[in-house]
Amino acid sequence: MDKRQLRDRLTASLSRLYEGEAFACLADFLQGEISALYHLSQSRGAGMNPSALSEKLRVSRSRITATLSALRKKGFVTLRGSEDDRRRIWVTLTPEGAEFLRRKQQKVEEYFDRLVEGLGEANVLDLIRLIDLSIQIASA
Template identity: 35%
Template structure:
């Protein structure tokens, strides 16, 4: 077994399959209210169908999530002024505050982890993650592997 296969096995058995408290918290919001709030904060006002596309869930699921968020005062749904058949979803000030609080908690936890790792190892980790994610962005499972030219171009775009 080459180092590549050993590394894949290590990632699967020790890293990706291990669910830390932080991973569970991130996954909790992957298709629900937290993720919807994050998408609205990042992309701004949008239609429920666009939100469903971003969350990769059904329109029924988005409707349920939006109803819950609306009851909490985190979002509003209103007709599009140009086409009253279209509904637009927007964050309220309370929704914006909620997502900012959520993101700050996550940032604080990651800062603590980095403080434990130290500056040198943190910088190495971030650089290695940037490199890894660049390769992941061009490598399609089951598809042909990127050419050296495609790899070079991907790294130029990510500088």
């Protein structure tokens, strides 16, 4: 098989992988509203300001504003003004937001538990090694 055929086969295989429900759930944790909830959950109740959250998620301030507005309407976050500086807003996760995130995370873990079970330890370790190598090559 020549390099072009290998590239095309790899691309097609990765496309099929990402079209699956397990990876769609994982992608939610890497972008969008659930990613924002996840990062807020990592603050352990301390909350974050929208600027810091936009930097973490690598999105524009206008995008994070829209995301936080949607999450607030769903009851998943609270936004309050800073006591020290009225221009600053502080965002915290609500119990409803934490529960929603927990259910999503549980679903992702169930998918990957099935994947680990189906592949077995040796294949999972090989897959991790190949993913790490791919990241290293792509980052060079």
